[in-house]
Amino acid sequence: MKKLCLTLSLGFVLVTGFLSAALAQEKKLDKLRVGGGAAAASQIALWLAKEAKLYEKHGIAAEAISIPGSSLALQAMLSGELPIIQLGGAASVRANLAGADTVIIATIVRRLIFSIFSTPGVDKMEDLKGKVFGATRFGTLTEFAARFALQKFGIDSERDITMVQTGGPPETVAALAAGKIQAAVLPPPATLHARKLKFKELLDLSTLEADFYVNGVVTTRRYLKSNEDIVRRFLKAYIEGVALARKDKGFAFKVMAKYFRTEDKEVLEESYNSVVKTNLAIPPYPSAQGIATMLQSLEKENPKARGAKPEEFYDGRLVTELDQSGFIKSVLP
DSSP, rough: HHHHHHHHHHHHHHHHHHHHHHHHHHHHEEEEEEEOOOSSSSTHHHHHHHTTHHHHHHTEEEEEEOOOHHHHHHHHTTTTOOSSEEEHHHOOOOOOTTTEEEEEEOOOOOOOOOEEEEOOOOOGGGGGSSSSSESSSTTHHHHHHHHHHHHHHOOTTTSSEEEEESSSHHHHHHHHHHOOOEEEETTTTTTHHHHHOOOOEEEEEESSOOOOEEEEEEHHHHHHHHHHHHHHHHHHHHHHHHHHHHHHHHHHHHHHHHHTEEEHHHHHHIIIIIIITTSOOOSSSHHHHHHHHHHHHTTTOOOOOHHHGGGGSSHHHHHHHHHHTTTTHOOOO
């Protein structure tokens, strides 16, 4: 009987120990809500880390929320709902110029990975004058990219065209097909859909000689100051997810298929080759030159951009730390 009691007691201690360890481990995970878009390949970094459970690996119980459009994501961050977001540079810089407490902490895409497509009859950029041009939403990177490209070809986006909001990339392609707009700027994989529908690719914006802050990680200086370790661990997961996608094409395809809601191999190949494999920057240092280029492009709409310095908009300390410590090198293929 004593032997049985000893066995039961030992078993109880072991079970209690395992439960305590499990609870202790669970308590170590810091809760964090993050957000960003999901329908474009340039947005996939956030979701790679989620699907590989890398946030948990680095001690974060992350709730990742898909938000259609940079302006909405920015509002959620500034309200405190989502302390860290994946955001296009135009929205972050504009908000900062308006007095918001935004700070760019990583740049994952530095080139404008968009193309301008047009309906029949619009054969060159100059033909866009007088036409209706589609951008997903005002204040987003697609709008900025469109206005930047138009300006390069001497087209005034305020006077020479009519720019309208079209929704997400799929809705933009649908608007082209319905004849509601005559041209639009599209990211991969919507570019493939546009080609299949025989729309003309007027311009591949990635060929433009310019460095940008296109997409990356944004938070507030207030949150960064009081939660630096959480932000550091978030960046570890974020960077490791991209590195994993480069090493494991099958994993990358699986994640893109889920968030793009398609098993179309052509779509996945286009997205992987044009973005994941070649245009997701590791290490994701904030792009000072990219921010400078953006400020220059915004001078006309906001005089404050003229005297602003790129250093006012970013903080690259954590990426530098992760690079110099050897962490980034350790996760790369």
